[in-house]
Amino acid sequence: MPDLNLILLGPPGSGKGTQGERLQEDLELPYYATGDILRAAVKAGTEVGLAAREYMDRGDLVPDEVIIGVIADQLEEAGADRGFILDGFPRTVPQAEALDAELTKLGRQLEAVILIEVSDEEIIRRITGRRVCSEGGHIYHLDFNRPETDGICDIDGSELIVRDDDRPEVVRNRLEQYHEKTSPLVSYYEKQALLNRVDGTADPDQVAESIRSLISTLSLEEG
Numbered sequence: 001m002p003d004l005n006l007i008l009l010g011p012p013g014s015g016k017g018t019q020g021e022r023l024q025e026d027l028e029l030p031y032y033a034t035g036d037i038l039r040a041a042v043k044a045g046t047e048v049g050l051a052a053r054e055y056m057d058r059g060d061l062v063p064d065e066v067i068i069g070v071i072a073d074q075l076e077e078a079g080a081d082r083g084f085i086l087d088g089f090p091r092t093v094p095q096a097e098a099l100d101a102e103l104t105k106l107g108r109q110l111e112a113v114i115l116i117e118v119s120d121e122e123i124i125r126r127i128t129g130r131r132v133c134s135e136g137g138h139i140y141h142l143d144f145n146r147p148e149t150d151g152i153c154d155i156d157g158s159e160l161i162v163r164d165d166d167r168p169e170v171v172r173n174r175l176e177q178y179h180e181k182t183s184p185l186v187s188y189y190e191k192q193a194l195l196n197r198v199d200g201t202a203d204p205d206q207v208a209e210s211i212r213s214l215i216s217t218l219s220l221e222e223g
């Protein structure tokens with residue numbers, strides 16, 4: 001089978017991270033979540049982190065030139081040569097064009113863009129109930145995906161916290177940014193016949209099943 005190069009696209013809180021964690025285990029492919037990469041850079045105080053922090057705190061997108069180089073470096077690593085899962089990148093048309101150029105340079109192409117569709121009202125409900133673990137970023141929800149022990153990550157035992165950008169006023173801005181700057185990617189990838197829509201309002205197991213069956217169809221077509 002050829003390498004499997006996938007993008008998870010969707011509004012903030014649509015479940016990209018939740019599904020990305022599962023896909024990574026299923027497919028055993030490198031998983032690059034730009035939000036996680038940027039939060040780690042902020043925590044470590046690197047140059048990228050310093051450049052990104054103020055944008056993230058406001059819920060704005062970080063400038064294209066900051067994030068494009070980060071992803072290009074990841075894709076050129078040996079581990080990504082069997083395929084990859086991108087979550088949160090691209091998020092603007094210039095980022096998508098830069099990704100196309102990078103893949104052309106590497107002699108590769110995208111197999112599918114998976115759009116997880118969820119309404120704005122549901123997103124607010126999900127984000128206000130989200131808790132993440134302070135060590136590994138594992139994702140929980142106060143109603144939909146509770147940890148076994150309140151406030152503690154099932155996987156690494158670290159404390160569960162509210163993300164800095166999950167405050168209501170920041171979430172509203174993140175949604176505006178999505179509609180203005182990221183949603184044009186839907187038609188961008190539709191024109192390339194790469195877009196696959198998944199109903200993100202079902203429960204996480206059902207969403208995972210829809211994504212799995214989509215990928216097995218793709219693999220059969222490619223095979």
Ligand code: AP5
Nearest residue numbers: 012013014015016017018034035062088126130140141204
């Ligand atoms: P990032 O971390 O990527 O944030 P996001 O896209 O806003 O996405 P989220 O992580 O909020 O949500 P998700 O879709 O992963 O949902 P999750 O699975 O957690 O980016 C953060 C910031 O970094 C950006 O604002 C920007 O500043 C910057 N940035 C990142 N990439 C960038 C780029 N390319 N360019 C420029 N700037 C960039 O689920 C949410 C909640 O819902 C959880 O509690 C979960 O348990 C629950 N849940 C999930 N699925 C379901 C379900 N099916 N039913 C019920 N509950 C569910």
